[in-house]
Amino acid sequence: MLLLQGMFVPAIKGQGTEEQQKKWLPMAYKFQIIGCYAQTELGHGSNVQGLETTATFDPSTDEFVMHSPTLTSSKWWPGGLGKASTHAVVYARLITEGKDYGIHGFIVQLRSLDDHSPLPGITLGDIGGKFGSGAYNSMDNGVLRFDHVRIPRDQMLMRLSQVTREGKYVHSDVPKQLLYGTMVYVRQTIVADASKALSRAVCIAVRYSAIRKQFGSQAGGPETQVLNYKTQQSRLFPLLASAYAYRFVGQWLKWLYTDVTQKLEAKDYSTLPEAHACTAGLKSVTTSATALC
Ligand SMILES: Cc1cc2nc3c(=O)[nH]c(=O)nc-3n(C[C@H](O)[C@H](O)[C@H](O)COP(=O)(O)OP(=O)(O)OC[C@H]3O[C@@H](n4cnc5c(N)ncnc54)[C@H](O)[C@@H]3O)c2cc1C
Numbered sequence: 001m002l003l004l005q006g007m008f009v010p011a012i013k014g015q016g017t018e019e020q021q022k023k024w025l026p027m028a029y030k031f032q033i034i035g036c037y038a039q040t041e042l043g044h045g046s047n048v049q050g051l052e053t054t055a056t057f058d059p060s061t062d063e064f065v066m067h068s069p070t071l072t073s074s075k076w077w078p079g080g081l082g083k084a085s086t087h088a089v090v091y092a093r094l095i096t097e098g099k100d101y102g103i104h105g106f107i108v109q110l111r112s113l114d115d116h117s118p119l120p121g122i123t124l125g126d127i128g129g130k131f132g133s134g135a136y137n138s139m140d141n142g143v144l145r146f147d148h149v150r151i152p153r154d155q156m157l158m159r160l161s162q163v164t165r166e167g168k169y170v171h172s173d174v175p176k177q178l179l180y181g182t183m184v185y186v187r188q189t190i191v192a193d194a195s196k197a198l199s200r201a202v203c204i205a206v207r208y209s210a211i212r213k214q215f216g217s218q219a220g221g222p223e224t225q226v227l228n229y230k231t232q233q234s235r236l237f238p239l240l241a242s243a244y245a246y247r248f249v250g251q252w253l254k255w256l257y258t259d260v261t262q263k264l265e266a267k268d269y270s271t272l273p274e275a276h277a278c279t280a281g282l283k284s285v286t287t288s289a290t291a292l293c
Pocket of ligand 1: 037040043047
């Protein structure tokens, strides 16, 4: 559900036209469809411009043909793809009138809504166990390939640019920088989640340290709460302070996201670099510290 609410819905909100939002969002909110965010491929992750999946417009049928031309173009990693999702926002190279217009988002149905089996031309599955603490093994990160899968033209996310019925590529007057708002949104939710996870862990540790007693006074009095030992405090209190700090900074990032979105809509891009730097840096700092704790 996290990826549905955290990435599928924001991608449609940020990049879909009003009409597309009206059509898809109510179904997602009611969980009639489950969506994921399929961008990363085996061959390219950080370098999004290097993605290889193609979406070629066919004017004879008014459809896009989604295709994975190489092994390295297989979508790899998307959370919720392996088992749960019925739909995905898929990022692919848009090709129309023989020209490659680069990476664009498309809403693609992956599985049947009746029996959840993959639709024709679609091969997908779970990528399997992941290294690390195991925390991510509860997530069905998936792999996805397309073999000339046809989708209607109106499933290209068309807020920033469109392909007309005749196959002409046209830009809308909506600034393309709005695209980046989705990434800022996702990162600020990750900081907020890190603060929640750290708060829970610290709360458990502090409560336990308050009731756990070890060693008594020399006079044979009651044993001492371990919370009173300085070595215990030196471990717990910085984490307790961090939990508060992450919460406050998470709230500030939420405000920053709202502010940057309003400014982008007014074509003011002045705070976008700061929003990127703060959300990317704080995402890394807060999640690393929380995982180590
Ligand atoms: C748990 C998990 C969940 C994920 N969920 C999703 C999802 O829902 N949807 C989705 O589409 N993707 C998802 N991803 C994929 C994720 O977005 C990519 O892993 C990420 O973009 C990095 O790409 P990559 O793994 O190909 O690493 P690479 O791009 O191969 O990078 C490898 C290393 O090289 C470094 N590097 C790369 N380029 C540069 C450079 N120019 N300068 C300096 N260093 C560089 C990177 O920082 C990294 O340390 C998920 C990944 C994980 C681990």
